[in-house]
Amino acid sequence: xxxxxxxxxxxxxxxxxxxxxxxxxxxxxxxxxxxxxxxxxxxxxxxxxxxxxxxxxxxxxxxxxxxxxxxxxxxxxxxxxxxxxxxxxxxxxxxxxxxxxxxxxxxxxxxxxxxxxxxxxxxxxxxxxxxxxxxxxxxxxxxxxxxxxxxxxxxxxxxxxxxxxxxxxxxxxxxxxxxxxxxxxxxxxxxxxxxxxxxxxxxxxxxxxxxxxxxxxxxxxxxxxxxxxxxxxxxxxxxxxxxxxxxxxxxxxxxxxxxxxxxxxxxxxxxxxxxxxxxxxxx
Numbered sequence: 478x479x480x481x482x483x484x485x486x487x488x489x490x491x492x493x494x495x496x497x498x499x500x501x502x503x504x505x506x507x508x509x510x511x512x513x514x515x516x517x518x519x520x521x522x523x524x525x526x527x528x529x530x531x532x533x534x535x536x537x538x539x540x541x542x543x544x545x546x547x548x549x550x551x552x553x554x555x556x557x558x559x560x561x562x563x564x565x566x567x568x569x570x571x572x573x574x575x576x577x578x579x580x581x582x583x584x585x586x587x588x589x590x591x592x593x594x595x596x597x598x599x600x601x602x603x604x605x606x607x608x609x610x611x612x613x614x615x616x617x618x619x620x621x622x623x624x625x626x627x628x629x630x631x632x633x634x635x636x637x638x639x640x641x642x643x644x645x646x647x648x649x650x651x652x653x654x655x656x657x658x659x660x661x662x663x664x665x666x667x668x669x670x671x672x673x674x675x676x677x678x679x680x681x682x683x684x685x686x687x688x689x690x691x692x693x694x695x696x697x698x699x700x701x702x703x704x705x706x707x708x709x710x711x712x713x714x715x716x717x718x719x720x721x722x723x724x725x726x727x728x729x730x731x732x733x734x735x736x737x738x739x740x741x742x743x744x745x746x747x748x749x750x751x752x753x754x755x756x757x758x759x760x
Contacts, residue, residue: 481608483731484724489612491723492620493682497696498703498715499627500674503634504667505709506647510559513575516697517582518548518672522679523688524586527597536599537615537683548676552669559668560661579693586690595688615684622681623716626674630712643667695739702742705749 501515522544529540555578562570602614634640645653646663654660686692699722707718722745726738 479731480728482610483727485607485610485612487724487727488720489616489620489723490727491720492616492623493678493686493719494699494703494722495716495719496619496623496626496678496681497675497700498707498719499623499630499712500671500678501700502704502707502709502712502715503630503674504671505704506667506711509647509664510571510668511575512559512668512671513572513697514555514578514582514693515575515671515675515700516693516695517579518675518693519679519696520586520688520690520693521582522548522676522681523683523686523692524590524679525676526680526683527590527595527688530597530599537597537680538600538618541677541680544680545673545677549669549673551676552672553665555672556665556668560665579697583690583693590688590690592690596686597683597688599684601684613685619681619685622677623719626677627712627716630670634712639666698739698742702745705746 497516497519501512504510504512504515525544526537526540529535529544530537533540559571559574562574600615602618604611604613605617606612634643642653642658643663643666645658646660653663699719702722703715703719706722707714707716722742725745726741729741730738
């Protein structure tokens with residue numbers, strides 16, 4: 478019974494990792510930007526849901542669509558910042574921008590909301606009992622949202638004109654530019670969509686997540702592990718990798734010790750890079 482409970486809990490946690498990783502793999506595969514602030518935007522999504530609940534009387538699902546649109550607009554602005562920095566300082570400049578944004582977001586959240594852990598009292602959407610474990614409807618919704626988002630990104634990248642343009646930029650940006658594709662716009666679009674997904678992720682998981690200002694860092698580490706394990710630029714691979722990581726974390730915490738939940742993603746990153754040192758974009 479314990480194994481079944483840990484497995485179910487791991488799949489739910491893994492769905493969250495997958496959703497964070499889907500956006501991150503998009504910006505890495507197409508935008509070629511290691512946006513260190515990605516986890517910070519997940520944290521912003523969490524606190525956006527908290528603000529909407531406390532001050533506007535809205536639950537997470539009423540907040541989801543407007544918040545996602547706001548994050549999309551903000552994402553284009555951030556994309557322009559990354560493009561400007563890349564023109565002046567290259568990839569190292571982009572990394573520093575992402576790191577600075579992550580620290581800035583964490584600091585602002587701590588100033589505005591203090592460092593006390595917070596939870597949101599909201600709708601549970603009912604619950605079901607599986608193997609003696611109570612699974613709330615909010616968690617089931619998060620799993621469904623993960624699968625739908627990954628499938629949508631996969632279809633868009635594979636079947637649409639915009640997706641083909643992004644794939645061309647991912648494979649060879651200079652050649653894509655010669656064929657008339659606006660490379661900077663494709664990269665900004667990928668970054669904007671990834672930030673919108675990150676913000677939406679925070680909103681979706683807010684009903685069953687404890688909020689702390691530094692939570693963005695933990696999600697960033699998990700996103701790296703998911704993307705590396707599932708291969709960069711592969712949204713469906715990110716889903717499978719996230720689910721696997723969640724199960725590994727859950728089983729490790731249940732049978733070994735809780736600190737393995739923090740150590741497991743780091744070990745996965747190290748092992749995969751040792752086995753596949755030539756890991757690159759696969760869109």
